Amino acid sequence: MTNSELDTIDRRILDQLQRNGRISNVELAGLVGLSPSPCLRRVRDLEDVGVIDRYAAILDQGAAGFSLSVFVQVTLERQIEAALEAFERVIAERPEVMECYLMTGDADYLLRIVVPDVAAYETFLKNHLIRIQGISSIKSSFALNRVKYETALPLNDEALTGTSSARRND
Numbered sequence: 001m002t003n004s005e006l007d008t009i010d011r012r013i014l015d016q017l018q019r020n021g022r023i024s025n026v027e028l029a030g031l032v033g034l035s036p037s038p039c040l041r042r043v044r045d046l047e048d049v050g051v052i053d054r055y056a057a058i059l060d061q062g063a064a065g066f067s068l069s070v071f072v073q074v075t076l077e078r079q080i081e082a083a084l085e086a087f088e089r090v091i092a093e094r095p096e097v098m099e100c101y102l103m104t105g106d107a108d109y110l111l112r113i114v115v116p117d118v119a120a121y122e123t124f125l126k127n128h129l130i131r132i133q134g135i136s137s138i139k140s141s142f143a144l145n146r147v148k149y150e151t152a153l154p155l156n157d158e159a160l161t162g163t164s165s166a167r168r169n170d
Contacts, residue, residue: 006051009034011155013042014051018152021055058151066114069143070121072129073107077136084108090132096124107139118142 006014012032016023023031029039046052061067076083084102091100091111099112115121121140129138 006155010042010046010051013039014046015152015155017043017052017055018155061114065116068115068117068121069146070113070115071141071143072109072111072113073103073137073139073141074109074111074129074135075106075137076108077134079108083134087132087134090128094124094128096120107137 009032013028016028016031025040025043026036028043029036032039034042043052061069074087076087087109088100088102091097091109096113096115097111098114099110101110102108103110113121113124115124125138125140129135
């Protein structure tokens with residue numbers, strides 16, 4: 001099921017679940033305009049096809065003791081399948097790595113690392129990251145302030161079409 005196959009009710013259900021994954025089915029049904037049985041059936045269908053990947057509690061990073069976010073650009077010596085797979089396998093095992101993306105552009109990978117402090121990042125860097133075979137360069141950027149952080153996908157029509165409902169006064 002793709003985003004274009006989601007109807008308005010599915011998007012309402014997903015929007016509400018992204019806001020509160022612990023909402024009761026009865027309350028969810030009321031918010032999206034369904035009775036409980038069809039609502040539950042739709043949620044189960046969304047889970048079965050993989051649109052709903054999992055449910056999780058979203059922690060406050062700083063309150064949980066991980067006040068430092070580091071964005072790391074990694075360039076490999078060679079961009080061959082074996083090198084990419086080896087790097088990804090090692091990175092997938094590191095709990096400090098919150099996100100890892102294979103990129104276009106100057107760097108091969110962009111990672112988001114969370115650690116308690118600079119000393120913990122230095123330990124991660126020295127004991128894990130620089131020991132991965134095939135890395136040619138590592139560039140670290142420390143986040144000073146998180147301006148925006150969302151976990152909910154933008155399921156409204158404006159986000160899906162890239163248009164704004166606001167009129168311009170030219």
